[in-house]
Amino acid sequence: MDIFAYEFMRNAFAASTIVAVVAGAIGYFLVLRGETFAGHALSHVGFAGATGAVLLGLSPFVGLTAFTLLAGLGISVVGQRANRDVAIGIVLTLSLGLGLLFLHFYTAYAGMATSLLFGNVLGIGQQTVWLLLGMAAVTLAGLALISRPLLFASLQPELAEARGVPLRRLSALFMLIVALATAQAIQIVGVLLVFALMVAPAAAALRLTRRFLSGFLLAIGLAVGIAWLSLLLAYVTDWPTSFWITGLGGLAYALSHLRRL
């Protein structure tokens, strides 16, 4: 039994490796900054974008990316206000509702809702792999550029402000990067489960390390490991890959609690 004999399996491995690297790297900062809910919301907005695009005869991927980017901008405009979580939550549910409406008008795609919501990594074509690779390069380059002041501002915002770090602009840039990463992650795990790939490995890594670099690299390593193992388990069991990703993500996070802080 050779798992790599099938092209769809090779594509699935390539795509999930790319996306897991991005999700782990971005997730580290998302968890560090306590903005995981924002990341969760971005993916839901992507659902409305994807279904809307299909209704207009466009690629769902285009609509999804455009909407998550717009939502990223929107969240950074709302900023650090006290009622931010409420605002995000309302936009999140509104987006799912809109997505449902768009699907209602576009009845041809029965399976689209499921694959958008829960991901369909085994359905990824070669072209999408290349697209993901390009987006990942942009996302990681952007993160590399801002990660130094981002780390500083995440840990000690008041001091960073005094040292001349432009907090608002930095936060907006980061949200755009998160939006790009989310659009990629939706390809693998779907709108509802982005949290599993982006947040669970990073949260475990932050509990297991005490240094930035080791935590950052472990978050990436865990995300990639979880993605690979999930594909393997899905191949063996014929259960959905996304289920395994959520299961292993949860397991990694639970196990990280065995270490006393």
Place this chain on the structure above:
Amino acid sequence: MSAIAFDGVSITLGDRAVLADVSLAIAPGEFVGVLGPNGAGKTTMMRAILGLTPVSGGRIEVLGAPPRRGNPAIGYVPQFRRTPLPPGITGEELLLSAHRGERWGFPLASASDRTAVAEALARVGAADLARRSVAQLSGGERQRLFIAQAVVGRPQLLLLDEPLISLDPARQRAIVELVRGLSRELGVAVLFSAHEVNPLLGAIDKVLYLGGGRAAIGTVDQVVNDKVLTALYRTPVRVIRADGHVFVHSEAGALDGHDPHDHHEHAH
């Protein structure tokens, strides 16, 4: 050249005049305690020196130049921390992330960064905090770490905003002694804001009292007396000295912002 010079400075926040026509000078190497009730402008004054809050009138000079954000000659310990420190970061790592943290790029610490941080930690006697998780540190240890962070890169001016808050008297004293030593060894001027003057007695060179938009600066004897504080607060103030302590009392309430029935959170 003064470390800090205020020339007729006014600062307005919203429609409230926090400082009105304040002039004062602080010499290099001077250790100044900044006192006054909550809202008197202690934090605002520091933010103006840092270039974060603009003046509405007058002129501020910091080490001979106008205030500017990101001035590397100033070490700063802010009072408020919106975000709790995450569990997975050591003391050394926290300081490394802040050292030149305003630059773009990926946060890889160079050997010289590590040396600068280790030097600062050793200077405040916090070398043993370097490898411990910041989440595990006590209030006093954390404050020591933040002061180490403020002296990385050898600043000429330290702004410490309420570093004694939520510390017990013994640890308050230790922090004051530490800052006194730093001010002497490094010849660095210090603005040290506090809720009350007693923990600072004997250590500071001058006190700066703020209130009603006005300021009074001088030695403890020159400023902490009935006449000067009554004039500053425009309400009868009585200063009582007993047992090497000073009690500032007014009909309008405790002006030091210190209430003897105030519960203090004690660090362990």
